[in-house]
Each structure stands twice: as structure tokens, then as C-alpha cells.
Amino acid sequence: MSLYGAIEAGGTKFVCAVGDAKGNIQERISIPTTTPEETMPEVIAFFKKFSVDAIGIGSFGPIDVDKNNATYGNITTTPKLAWKDFPLLKTIEDEFSVPTGFNTDVNVAALGEAKLGAAKGVDNCLYITIGTGIGAGAYINGELLQGLTHPEMGHILVRRHPKDSYKGRCPYHADCLEGLAAGPAIEERWGEKAFHLSDKEEVWEMEGYYIAQALMQYILILSPKKIILGGGVMNQEHVLTYVYRYLGELLNGYVSYPEVQDKMNEYIVRPGLGDNAGITGGLLLAEKVFHER
Ligand code: ADP
Numbered sequence: 001m002s003l004y005g006a007i008e009a010g011g012t013k014f015v016c017a018v019g020d021a022k023g024n025i026q027e028r029i030s031i032p033t034t035t036p037e038e039t040m041p042e043v044i045a046f047f048k049k050f051s052v053d054a055i056g057i058g059s060f061g062p063i064d065v066d067k068n069n070a071t072y073g074n075i076t077t078t079p080k081l082a083w084k085d086f087p088l089l090k091t092i093e094d095e096f097s098v099p100t101g102f103n104t105d106v107n108v109a110a111l112g113e114a115k116l117g118a119a120k121g122v123d124n125c126l127y128i129t130i131g132t133g134i135g136a137g138a139y140i141n142g143e144l145l146q147g148l149t150h151p152e153m154g155h156i157l158v159r160r161h162p163k164d165s166y167k168g169r170c171p172y173h174a175d176c177l178e179g180l181a182a183g184p185a186i187e188e189r190w191g192e193k194a195f196h197l198s199d200k201e202e203v204w205e206m207e208g209y210y211i212a213q214a215l216m217q218y219i220l221i222l223s224p225k226k227i228i229l230g231g232g233v234m235n236q237e238h239v240l241t242y243v244y245r246y247l248g249e250l251l252n253g254y255v256s257y258p259e260v261q262d263k264m265n266e267y268i269v270r271p272g273l274g275d276n277a278g279i280t281g282g283l284l285l286a287e288k289v290f291h292e293r
């Protein structure tokens with residue numbers, strides 16, 4: 001059986017693993033994301049220990065996913081300045097002469113969940129992370145969604161909660177979804193680490209209010225068959241109660257499918273692969289490019 005490599009390149013850590021296309025992970029390592037000069041040699045040293053047949057990369061962004069561009073495979077306008085314009089894909093390809101796939105962290109996680117996780121057997125799902133930032137990946141009719149570039153669903157505009165006077169912290173839009181509802185926004189608004197806020201219902205009610213609005217828009221535009229909610233903030237599972245309630249109110253019976261109306265708790269779910277969605281998706285992306293080569 002082929003051995004594949006996976007890289008989940010995140011803003012705080014790079015998780016690297018080798019394994020197979022069934023999601024069995026043979027070995028993994030977590031490397032802090034500091035600068036390319038420090039982080040990349042460790043990534044490369046890890047994979048040099050193995051003989052992988054292909055590699056799949058899911059990266060934080062924004063990234064260039066257009067194969068026709070000279071900058072394909074680069075991290076582009078990230079606020080993490082050390083990584084701005086860094087050629088991540090090329091750095092890996094120069095070291096390992098194997099097919100290498102490249103996509104966003106959330107698109108790759110969506111692939112993992114669609115093939116082996118909570119959306120197994122479904123050809124159409126969304127994976128949303130609510131953590132340091134908010135992002136969503138979409139696996140639509142068997143392909144990862146991409147147009148002009150990859151989607152940026154975390155930066156949509158939402159209606160303000162009537163009790164929310166927090167200014168928002170997105171450097172581009174202030175009070176977009178990410179600016180109001182990502183982990184750091186929760187912590188700045190309430191002046192407390194998010195995991196210490198478990199007992200404050202108003203925190204999670206407000207959070208659910210924002211997430212529900214986002215999901216409504218994603219449902220109306222993309223019509224996913226399954227929605228997976230990951231990321232650190234979703235460890236507060238009681239948020240889901242508010243998400244279901246507000247989403248029901250917002251849709252107001254308009255999308256009259258039983259999945260959405262009566263079985264929302266089966267339609268909007270936590271990741272089946274837990275924290276391994278991204279790394280498993282990376283192995284599957286590697287398998288995909290291996291067969292396409
Ligand atoms: P990243 O987005 O960097 O990959 P995470 O998805 O773990 O990482 O998101 C980190 C954010 O999630 C933190 O900023 C924190 O606000 C929030 N978070 C982490 N754990 C919890 C928790 N148990 N409850 C609520 N929020 C949490």
C-alpha cells in the first residue's frame with residue numbers, strides 16, 4: 001500500500017504525518033509555526049525519514065490555489081508577515097520529487113470529513129472551523145470548491161446581536177463574522193479566556209446567534225448535505241443548542257427539507273475525525289494527486 005505524507009500548516013503549528021489513504025496515521029509530529037527559516041527545515045527533516053509516494057498540504061491562508069499562476073502554492077496576503085508570499089508548495093516540491101497537492105486547511109479538512117468522517121458517503125459537505133479565525137471549506141459534488149480563488153466564508157457580514165457593542169477585530173472588516181465570533185473576539189469582548197467562559201450563557205447565546213446567521217447563508221448559497229463544525233470554540237458544545245434554535249428561526253421553514261427542519265442535530269454536527277480532520281484530509285489529497293499524476 002502506498003505511503004502518503006500530510007501537512008496541516010496552521011498559524012500556530014504545523015502538524016506533519018505519514019500514513020495511508022484509509023486515514024491510518026503511522027507517525028506524526030507537531031512543529032511550532034515561527035518563521036519559514038525555522039519551521040520548514042523541521043518539516044523537511046520529518047519527511048526525509050520516510051519514502052512517501054505523494055504529499056497533501058492543507059494550509060492557512062490566504063493562499064494561491066490557481067495552478068495557472070506563477071505564485072501557485074504560495075501563502076499570499078497573510079497578516080503573519082514572516083510567511084507573506086512564502087512559496088510553501090515549491091519548498092516541499094524542491095525537496096521531495098513526488099506529486100504534491102495544495103489547498104486550504106479547511107478545504108482539506110472537508111475532504112477528510114467527506115471521505116472518512118462525519119460526512120462519509122456524502123458527496124457534498126461543508127467544514128467550518130471556529131478557532132483563532134473562522135474559515136470554511138466546501139466539498140461540492142466530489143470536488144473541493146475553488147473559483148477565482150478559494151472561498152473566504154469567515155469574512156461574511158452578519159447582523160449584530162442587539163446586545164453586542166464590541167467593535168470587532170478583523171483587520172480588514174472589523175465586524176465581519178470572524179471579527180465578531182472567532183475565539184480572540186470572544187476573549188476580547190468578554191475579557192476572559194474562552195474556556196473560562198463556559199458558564200456564561202450570554203456568551204454562547206451570542207456566539208450561536210452569529211454562527212446561525214453564517215450557516216443560513218451557506219445553506220442558501222451552497223445547499224450542503226452535511227455541515228461540520230470544528231475548531232477550538234466548538235469545544236463549547238452548548239453553542240450548538242443556540243445554533244439550532246436561531247437557525248430554525250432564521251430559515252423560518254423556507255428550506256423545507258427534513259434534514260434542515262426536523263433533524264438539524266444530524267445535519268449540523270461535530271467532526272467525525274475530531275482533531276484529525278485536516279491531517280486525514282491531507283493523506284487523502286496526497287492519494288488524489290498520486291492517482292492523477
Ligand atoms: P487554530 O484556529 O489556531 O487552529 P483552535 O481551533 O484550537 O486553533 O482555536 C483556538 C481558539 O479557540 C482560541 O483562540 C480560543 O479562543 C478558542 N478555544 C480553544 N479552546 C476552547 C474551549 N475549550 N472553549 C472555548 N474556546 C476555546
Ligand code: ZN
Nearest residue numbers: 155170173176
Ligand atoms: Zn473580515
